[in-house]
Amino acid sequence: MEPILEVRNLTKIYEGGVLANHQINFSVEEGEIHALVGENGAGKSTLMKMLYGMESVTSGQIFVRGKEVTFHSSKDAIAEGIGMVHQHFMLVDSLTGAENMMLGVEGTCFFTDRKGDIKKTQEIAAQYNFEIDAERRVRDMSVGMKQKLEILKILYRGAKILILDEPTAVLTPQETEELFERLKELKEKGMTIIFISHKLKEVKQISDRITILKGGRTGGTYRTADVTEEEISRLMVGRVISFDYDKQKLKPEKELLRVEDLYYKDKFQVMKLGGVSFTLRDKEILGVAGVDGNGQSELISVITAEFRANRGKVYLKGKDVTNASIGEIRAEGLSYIPEDRMLNGCAAPMSVEENMIVSNIDSFANKAKMVNFRKVKEHSLHLIQEFNVKTASEKQPIKSLSGGNIQKAIVAREFSAGSDVLILDQPTRGVDVGAISFIHSKILEMRGEGNGILLVSADLNELISLSDRILVMHKGKIVACLDNTKEKVSEEELGLYMLGIKTQEGVSA
Amino acid sequence: MKKNRLDPMKYFSVLRIVCAIAIALAIVFVIIFFVSDMPVLAIRKLVLGPLETKRSFFNVLERAVPLIFSALALNIILRSGVFSIAADGSFYMGAVIATGIAVKIQLPNVIHQCVLILVAAIIGGFISMLPIVLQKYTRVNATVLSIMFNSIFFYVGYSIVSTYLLEKSGQWGSPYFPDTARLGNMIKGTSMHWGFVIMIAVVVFVVFLMEKTSFGYKVRVTGINSNFAKSAGIKTGKIILGASFISGMVAGMGGAIEMVGMYKRFQWQSSVNYVWDGLMIHMLANENPYFIPLIAFFIAYLRIGAEIMSRATDLDNEIVAFLQCIVILLVGAERFMYFIKKRHEQKLALQQAEEAALKGGA
Numbered sequence: 001m002e003p004i005l006e007v008r009n010l011t012k013i014y015e016g017g018v019l020a021n022h023q024i025n026f027s028v029e030e031g032e033i034h035a036l037v038g039e040n041g042a043g044k045s046t047l048m049k050m051l052y053g054m055e056s057v058t059s060g061q062i063f064v065r066g067k068e069v070t071f072h073s074s075k076d077a078i079a080e081g082i083g084m085v086h087q088h089f090m091l092v093d094s095l096t097g098a099e100n101m102m103l104g105v106e107g108t109c110f111f112t113d114r115k116g117d118i119k120k121t122q123e124i125a126a127q128y129n130f131e132i133d134a135e136r137r138v139r140d141m142s143v144g145m146k147q148k149l150e151i152l153k154i155l156y157r158g159a160k161i162l163i164l165d166e167p168t169a170v171l172t173p174q175e176t177e178e179l180f181e182r183l184k185e186l187k188e189k190g191m192t193i194i195f196i197s198h199k200l201k202e203v204k205q206i207s208d209r210i211t212i213l214k215g216g217r218t219g220g221t222y223r224t225a226d227v228t229e230e231e232i233s234r235l236m237v238g239r240v241i242s243f244d245y246d247k248q249k250l251k252p253e254k255e256l257l258r259v260e261d262l263y264y265k266d267k268f269q270v271m272k273l274g275g276v277s278f279t280l281r282d283k284e285i286l287g288v289a290g291v292d293g294n295g296q297s298e299l300i301s302v303i304t305a306e307f308r309a310n311r312g313k314v315y316l317k318g319k320d321v322t323n324a325s326i327g328e329i330r331a332e333g334l335s336y337i338p339e340d341r342m343l344n345g346c347a348a349p350m351s352v353e354e355n356m357i358v359s360n361i362d363s364f365a366n367k368a369k370m371v372n373f374r375k376v377k378e379h380s381l382h383l384i385q386e387f388n389v390k391t392a393s394e395k396q397p398i399k400s401l402s403g404g405n406i407q408k409a410i411v412a413r414e415f416s417a418g419s420d421v422l423i424l425d426q427p428t429r430g431v432d433v434g435a436i437s438f439i440h441s442k443i444l445e446m447r448g449e450g451n452g453i454l455l456v457s458a459d460l461n462e463l464i465s466l467s468d469r470i471l472v473m474h475k476g477k478i479v480a481c482l483d484n485t486k487e488k489v490s491e492e493e494l495g496l497y498m499l500g501i502k503t504q505e506g507v508s509a
Numbered sequence: 510m511k512k513n514r515l516d517p518m519k520y521f522s523v524l525r526i527v528c529a530i531a532i533a534l535a536i537v538f539v540i541i542f543f544v545s546d547m548p549v550l551a552i553r554k555l556v557l558g559p560l561e562t563k564r565s566f567f568n569v570l571e572r573a574v575p576l577i578f579s580a581l582a583l584n585i586i587l588r589s590g591v592f593s594i595a596a597d598g599s600f601y602m603g604a605v606i607a608t609g610i611a612v613k614i615q616l617p618n619v620i621h622q623c624v625l626i627l628v629a630a631i632i633g634g635f636i637s638m639l640p641i642v643l644q645k646y647t648r649v650n651a652t653v654l655s656i657m658f659n660s661i662f663f664y665v666g667y668s669i670v671s672t673y674l675l676e677k678s679g680q681w682g683s684p685y686f687p688d689t690a691r692l693g694n695m696i697k698g699t700s701m702h703w704g705f706v707i708m709i710a711v712v713v714f715v716v717f718l719m720e721k722t723s724f725g726y727k728v729r730v731t732g733i734n735s736n737f738a739k740s741a742g743i744k745t746g747k748i749i750l751g752a753s754f755i756s757g758m759v760a761g762m763g764g765a766i767e768m769v770g771m772y773k774r775f776q777w778q779s780s781v782n783y784v785w786d787g788l789m790i791h792m793l794a795n796e797n798p799y800f801i802p803l804i805a806f807f808i809a810y811l812r813i814g815a816e817i818m819s820r821a822t823d824l825d826n827e828i829v830a831f832l833q834c835i836v837i838l839l840v841g842a843e844r845f846m847y848f849i850k851k852r853h854e855q856k857l858a859l860q861q862a863e864e865a866a867l868k869g870g871a
Contacts, residue, residue, distance in 0.1 A: 011859075013854065013855045013858045015854070018858065019858040019859065019861070019862050022859075022862050058855060216862075304740070306740065325742075325744070326739060326740065326741075326742045327742035327743070327744060329742075330741075330742040331742070336740065338740055343734075343736055343737075344734070344736040344737045344739070344740040345740075346734070346737060347729075347730050347733040347734040347737050347738075348733070350729070350730070350733060354726070354730075357726075358730055358737070358738070358741040358743070359741040359742055361723045361726055361727065364723070365722070365723040368722075369722045369724055370722055370723075371721060371722060371723050371726060373721075
């Protein structure tokens, strides 16, 4: 049978020379649910955007039902029967479900037919067995209903091939189950579904075939029944990584950072930190675990003086720095690797060299504030070598480096600043495996040199393999402080604390 | 090998500007051929006119002086990431202050000029700081504020001259400047004044400040990514304020020098709008202070050429505005000649992918 959709040697290079897709080949049979899996940054979204006409194709061909097509906009793709549900919904919040359905449909009159629209929407919903409230405004709908509305929208536009970009990322388990029921029904009606996800369990549950993307290339197509989750995971990541480090046994001697009874309310008056206290000592790595949005990033922001605490104190090496400026705290001996390296970790168009001196620029200047560029060059060349930053020269704009190398450059800058306290917020997020193990070894080296390290990470594996103690945050409070030195904490146990199912009585950290 | 890979893109922006100018000139030549009775003469006067006499060549240099001051002032403030054009107000007020000190205070030669330029610079600096300070307290956008302040300071300056500095008889304007206040003639037979030398010193100062000092570095980091600058401990508010002050100083100085260098008395009855020329030059120079004098001379050359052309032929010198528009349109258009860059980037990306694949295989 001829595939309904086929892609041959598709390559996409973004402006600025980022190679997102390289010689992608894959095909989708009519009436199947085809899963597309891959790590963050593997090129899944780019590929789908090209199939939906949202991004231009650099080279390669797309065939729909054996006919080569070129899409200039998503309108062309819709005309070929391709529809896409984006990860972030494309709905108008202030309009009703029915109005969103009819928005931009060809052949509608200049004036809207309110009742007719609602009726039509209900008919379509009934036809596909989707439950939606056509009269309700989108902003009042649940996430699950919004998603169903999105799917109906593209079905109404005559889509036969549905692309769903991480549809379950925002759904509760129950909503996910319901979505899967509907998807299976659609499949029985002869629809073809391309399902993008990195949740392997769901992929295994719903798909017929799987195509794996890795680093912008195709890693093969498999029948779902023939591969196990472990195999898919191995194909996605390349190799199974284990973080088993030989950690020196060290005895902390003095306290470096102490946080006392910290409270913080955000601008919507939501309590983000509700009385957090802990102590960070030298020669130790203190991990902070928690489900995203339970106050970890606010804690970091308060400690690094980006936000001001409503109540409570922060002491750095015994000195009260609760209301000190960022510059003062840094001068006092605190370095910080932010979560989002492009947002506040570097100046993208500036050179690697210039990015490596930003926090200690004054130490390179003489009394007349003249920067000694020879010293800067020596310093940055030294760091590039020591931290193994792969760059053509120190004058390259930092944005031309890969994510892992940008991160290594940032780590180099912060670790070489001579601070005693290092605050690391997701130091290895979105970084390749080689860079991860390199950064980990540097973190352990800093520990050995007597620094105190506060490590916030969403990667439990990372936390467990590096930390001496692990704090667990839940709803702005520390619910547990687990000792990780004698015996490794298990991920399951951390999970129980993170979800708030278990709490330690009288936590003292 | 590594160096070769980078080279073609290094001169890409220069190449783009040269091409834009060439295309603009070609279009203007075609127009001249259509509308003029003596096109060859017109083109010759436009292109070579400024080189024909000593006087007209030096006219180009002195015409460039205020353009360079404006462009440098904008370079400093725009690179801190704040789009403020308050330099216009500083420039006009600089000229007014210089006039006031020139006609109201008597001082010996040299000291008189130094005092009036210095005071104009300091007041210009404070004027440029105003939009930034007000933005902090009112949350009104600094761009809007700076445009409003330009109007305000034009009328403030105008009324200062009308009220305190007006020569009662004759045309509207101040009394003639005493010789101690004027920037004397540098070269006989031209109207070249010593302001040119001061201009060169200021160019060197700004290049130094922006490219070689820690202050300039902080300004650039703040302009490129203020979040990053903040989290690295740079006090971005202070840096922007400092940049706006220095920018205003340069503009105020430029106004004073233009006034006592080029004119015998204050007669600016309408706003001079050097700031837009400055903005254009800053943009064409690709934000690089090294190129600002070069581009400013080019613009001044075109304008003088057009004036000579209009005196010699039936064409109006406004044709230069046309030429400028085309150049700015092309340079501003990101897509102009983008295909060259794109091809290069794509080649590089594929090459890197192949290298990575080879390494992975081995």
